[in-house]
Amino acid sequence: MRGALPSSLALLAMLGLNACAPMPHPGSAATSGETITVAVGPCFGFCPVYSTSVAPDGTVRFEGQRHTAVLGERARMAGMSTYRRLARDLAPFRPADGTEATIDCSAAVTDTSPYIITWTDPAGRKTSATVQSGCPGGAGQALVQRLRALPGQLGIADWAKQTTRPGASRG
Template sequence: MVKAILAAIGPILLAGCATIPSAPKAPDVITYATEPCFGRCPVYRLTVSSDGVAVFEGKANTLVTGRRTFVVKEEEYQAFKAMLEPHRPVGERIIRPGSEECRNAATDHPGVDIRWATEDRSDHLSAYYGCDMDLNRDMYEALMRAPYELPMTIYIGQY
């Protein structure tokens, strides 16, 4: 009887020494949303995760309207991220008429709202492409081209 009790207690005592594996790291997520202009600018929302899951929501002037889920390759995600990364603020950056960063604004241009979320930080860039167009030309061009690093032409057409 004593042997049976000791045999039963042994595994219980050893279980106390076991380590619990840590939870897997949450994927990084980039949300990229375009805004309307006076004209036929594509309006959509794109959410892309570092684990390869992407969700497209076409709203107006896109080849596809509604929600579509698709997969992106690691190199596509990295290229998309790399195109946006130089313009990622620490915290929040607003470039809109009426903000400190918009001294001169042309009307009827589109804009973009980008959010980055990682385990340790989240950042936000909101830019109206009509703000200080000469000063911000390179940034606006990179922001507009970034989605084309992903397989997006079937949803929004050619750049």
């Protein structure tokens, strides 16, 4: 019986220490190893259309589709701190795991580019949020401001730069 008491106390102490350990925030990309993809869709004019993804190790992948300086795929290493910052900046707008949401705007400006943010976990489960780039107010406005700064933060601004080619159609 005497040996059981110290063992029980040791177990309780270990459990108590675990209770003090920081717990990952539910839905936090930085703690779950999710890849974060931001796709910028077409507008009524000659807006850049591209997607970029950032892996937890900081690898940035870019695919220019239309009206970008670079068409096709490129990759660069931005670093884990860039990934962590992006995950932190987008966390307030991330819907519940496995769901899709539209971020509220005070008014919908429909001829602007949509942004679609997708968090993909290691098992392939996707969570996504959509917002219009012309969002003049509400939660969407704060998100759009963060997304407009994204090319510079990821080092892809020169690739994503708006470029109109002869004969290219709008949209």
